[in-house]
Amino acid sequence: MATKKIVTWTKKDLLGLEYLTKEEIELILDDARSFKEVLTRPLRKVPTLRGKTVVNLFYEPSTRTRTSFELAAKRLSADVINIVKESSSIQKGETLIDTGRNLEALKTDIIVVRHNCSGAAMMLSRSVSISVVNAGDGWHEHPTQALLDIFTLKEKLGAINGINVSIIGDIAHSRVARSNIWGLTKLGANVTVCAPEGLIPAGIEELGVKITNSVDEAIKRADAINVLRMQFERDRAEAFPSTIEYFKTFGITEERLKNAKKGIIVMHPGPINRGVEMSAEVADGANSVILEQVTNGIAVRMAVLYLVAHAKREEAPTDAV
Amino acid sequence: MATKKIVTWTKKDLLGLEYLTKEEIELILDDARSFKEVLTRPLRKVPTLRGKTVVNLFYEPSTRTRTSFELAAKRLSADVINIVKESSSIQKGETLIDTGRNLEALKTDIIVVRHNCSGAAMMLSRSVSISVVNAGDGWHEHPTQALLDIFTLKEKLGAINGINVSIIGDIAHSRVARSNIWGLTKLGANVTVCAPEGLIPAGIEELGVKITNSVDEAIKRADAINVLRMQFERDRAEAFPSTIEYFKTFGITEERLKNAKKGIIVMHPGPINRGVEMSAEVADGANSVILEQVTNGIAVRMAVLYLVAHAKREEAPTDAV
């Protein structure tokens, strides 16, 4: 790409892949590649964010995402404050906006926010002048998860343009699916979503994706499949009678992968329910890149924290449309 | 103040403003001013407490105070250990004193303690030779909150001596009120407390404050008002029929402030119940310094941690009377 456009990062926040250009997504991926190299060193630490404070503000528990962001921040030498909102001032009725303004007044630099309401990250971002990184908001977006998925695909396949990716599972309630669709289509991938009828959200085709209810169809021409977690613990039991039934109809097995392209890439955002979304053989098999995704998550989050902290502020304080 | 007395900090602990001299309070405020400057730098960190360990020992949840102390300690380059006592050894019956002695044996340096019992910080301080900072003990004192309130007043008004401060709200159950009264009267301010009849503690006038049940009276000649949080979640419903009733009688509104001095300062320790203690317009209005209080809290706590860690130990191990 000799004619590659030089892109400068200007956004104080990362709220979702819907709000980024193709070039901005590629900038994150390029920086993540540099940071991944840091992870291979004996001293896995750079002084990039020394003196800065990253706050993990989690209204939903998530050890995995919180740990990944905490590690990313510490590898950049930032200080990290963890706030889990449950037994604390959420009971005392403090609003998200007040919490954000307080964190700003405390002179912190970046708020990484996980919230059960769609749009929470954007609302927070509009209330403060410090950076906000969306670590998952309701059923809306989970941009760093999609970025690490796309980073992994690019690393494995060389490019995103023209590849076929199928996202399989509970599309309706998945912020991971939504962020992947935005990111992948902007970079030129062909995206198919595959779910039981009740778990396909109305109007999803307007995002430029194909739809199927057949997992075999979804697998057939795919270069990669991204298999979502079924969250049976939430109130979706009605959508499917049982995990056994789900596995029989939608579970990814070695048998099913026989009809796939050789070298098909199998992804999963974790944590895996072996025997529900996929068999243990597939999860731990040669096509699986699930643990590489975890490693890439650190690199991608280092890149995101770095970019928002060093944004050239030439524009309005929020990057939302 | 050309004749200002040179004061050396000699106390290993900060237990309450009751136990400090005017000069010691001023020393904290002076040091806080220097540390506030650090907060404006791009690299908001000094090596002052490098190699020291600060333990946040919280028997009551408080994200705000804990976060503020954690940030203050990290900006001084201390290591921080957070201990929230609920699901841990408090169940196993370990006493506060045993916990303190263990933290001393673990070679930590400063215990920041929040406890639901009045006197807990002092009891802990007498049991260990390391420093203890009271982050709120029952209805007794919350000295760093008062110090940040006073710091904010001094920054805004130039001096404390002779100013009129009204503290409005549930005086009876407020450690914030008690610490403010001690600190402000020592520095020469005129303090008025204003509360519904049942929330004025007996004998409070002996601390040198005026009492009123009329919020208009409290506002009239005040240079500043400090509006306390109504904690309706605790067992005080009997003192007032409802939050709506409370707001009507005691809530601070723009209407009420019309009779106040121009430039009256509005403070609140947070988190605010908008529409209960004050209207949203007042909370977010031109007279409010509520978010500046939050920033100043970091500076004041940096000063306190610095001073107790570097106390000249020329006296008995506890500063209690």
Next chain:
Amino acid sequence: MATKKIVTWTKKDLLGLEYLTKEEIELILDDARSFKEVLTRPLRKVPTLRGKTVVNLFYEPSTRTRTSFELAAKRLSADVINIVKESSSIQKGETLIDTGRNLEALKTDIIVVRHNCSGAAMMLSRSVSISVVNAGDGWHEHPTQALLDIFTLKEKLGAINGINVSIIGDIAHSRVARSNIWGLTKLGANVTVCAPEGLIPAGIEELGVKITNSVDEAIKRADAINVLRMQFERDRAEAFPSTIEYFKTFGITEERLKNAKKGIIVMHPGPINRGVEMSAEVADGANSVILEQVTNGIAVRMAVLYLVAHAKREEAPTDAV
């Protein structure tokens, strides 16, 4: 010991004292002595593990052990991630092995694991190539607790070979007892276990210990007694009618110690139930080394973290038999 064998640490993990040689245990104790010196410095920190990440992965709450490991890691300049598994992905059904593989993929270096199942640390160790330190697994082992007990004994008595140590309390359900027995017998101590009949596990004599049900007998010739915590909160009420009854029959009192050797050492892993396992006078008396054990715990854990992080990897990835 002029002819002392030069020992190199080759194990990536510390799973239990059962799996260590006498020489390896002595190597840990020697290194701990050096690290203890660090704790006496004003700047209690060395750069030994800078850039490394230690994960505290606790499936059982334990403020004491977690804090001790966290402090040990921070004194070595490691980054520390705390994961308490309760409200997090354990609910989402993630297995210990998947959690371990994720932490490995996140490029962390050492997992300190506390788990309610015996064998959990070893299972984890076999699943990952990074280091695993057992911080207590079920009723199996708690090696760092035994190491700090033995370190304390060696410091007080000069040597372990030939000394008489009695372990008193609920032997059947004690990982502390088990680890102490392995360690002490390997170093040549004579170990007696003393418990009510129902709390002596079958076959314990095969580990080379004497058994008694009489606490006076256990005390009589002992150079040291290690008094275990009675965990009445667990389901062991049936073993003993009440704490009062237990104290009368097994509690260590000054009266009982009159028949002991002068200078007998009294140890307890904490937290103490005063008036159950021992009287307050004994716990806080001249023979008690309980708080020194706490200090030594930091030194021993620094040594363990240092050794597993710098293991010469000349052998199979797990040190288990």
